Amino acid sequence: MKIGIYGGSFNPIHRGHISVAKYALEKLNLDKLIIIPVGIPSHRENNLVNGKFRMEMCRLAFENMEKIEISDIEINNCGINYTYDTLMKIKKIYGQGEYFEIIGEDSGENFIKWKNYKEILKEAKVIVLRRKGYKKVIENKNMIYLPSPYFEISSTELRNYIKLNKNIKKYIPEKVEEFIRKYRLYEK
Secondary structure, rough: OOOEEEEHHHHHHHHHHHHHHHHHHHHHOOOEEEEEOEEEOOOOOOOOOOHHHHHHHHHHOOOOOOOOOOOOOOOOOOOOOHHHHHHHHHHHOOOOOOEEEEHHHHHHHOOOOOOOHHHHHOOOOOEEEEOOOOOOOOOOEEEEEEEOOOOOOOEEEEHHHHHOOOOOOOOOHHHHHHHHOOOOOOOO
């Protein structure tokens, strides 16, 4: 099996994340893509909304999409989450196969600072999706740089739009927007 792993804060998930997931499934010819909302991030301040909310937003965003699975493997972990540890847990669950860790080029630029980054490259192919303004830092046969669909807004900007009560319909699936409004997420 060819299994993709796409982790992120998804705070909130938006159409850019969805297009990256679809692109990865198609471009890498994956049998399965596992979406993993981060629990406690290792590389920055934890200012994320509750993990259960982010899990549900991911479920709503990807419902009825074949080959996509939402995992709570990091949300349910009480400690800091590191990509290497999550990758090893996923490999234990799914067994033999070809694994693809999907990251943005902003993360790729800092990849050599990641815990056990050399082991990650031995255990999986790291697919780095290109973004404007970033540079390639590592040359490795298992680090593959791909052009990616560009989305004109970030989760940070969306949180600000929500605070300002701006229209977000074109950026977020309808059910996700309804969920955000129902629980008054990102209003403060």
